[in-house]
Amino acid sequence: MLGDRLRELRQQHALTLRQLATEADVSPALLSQIENGATDPSLATLRKLAQVFDTSIAALFSEPEAPVVHVSRVGSRSRLAAPPGQIAYDRLTPGRGDLEVLQADLAPGDASSTEPWAHPSTECAIVLAGTVVADIGGEKYELTTGEAVTFDSRLPHLYRNASDQPARIIIAVTPPTP
Numbered sequence: 001m002l003g004d005r006l007r008e009l010r011q012q013h014a015l016t017l018r019q020l021a022t023e024a025d026v027s028p029a030l031l032s033q034i035e036n037g038a039t040d041p042s043l044a045t046l047r048k049l050a051q052v053f054d055t056s057i058a059a060l061f062s063e064p065e066a067p068v069v070h071v072s073r074v075g076s077r078s079r080l081a082a083p084p085g086q087i088a089y090d091r092l093t094p095g096r097g098d099l100e101v102l103q104a105d106l107a108p109g110d111a112s113s114t115e116p117w118a119h120p121s122t123e124c125a126i127v128l129a130g131t132v133v134a135d136i137g138g139e140k141y142e143l144t145t146g147e148a149v150t151f152d153s154r155l156p157h158l159y160r161n162a163s164d165q166p167a168r169i170i171i172a173v174t175p176p177t178p
Helices: 002-012 017-024 028-035 043-052
Strands: 089-091 100-106 122-129 131-136 139-144 148-152 157-160 167-174
Touching (some): 017 028, 017 043, 100 157, 122 131, 122 139
Antiparallel strands (some): 089 100, 100 167, 122 148, 131 139, 131 157
């Protein structure tokens, strides 16, 4: 899915793998692996690609033929990889462009990004297990199992597991943005 969409966008912009790699500051080999479905890109790579195409990350996942009913099954979800210490997300929703729901497991010390960042959406994070600190607009909110926070994601934000136990969260974003 993502690989096909990336190839389609690259071809629409008349870019070779090497040209896109240069513009996005990633390796041509990585792009080839993403296009062929051999690897999952990091969120940082997705942000770079979306910037080159002047679009949102959600647009990279758009599925014009997205089903009216979508079942997300364990083991067959798209994964947004991350470098060590940052969160990797599993996408629970199809790419219709109206809602993005992600699930993430946070090891102790993991964070959603190195610095808080903002995007024009509404966001809700629900803690399924453990304790997560949501840093939103410079304020820190400690959330435990079953608690949720909803906010205007134009406020710079990040999620961090500051405990010594694993945590799991669900994040819903509407509309999906980079």
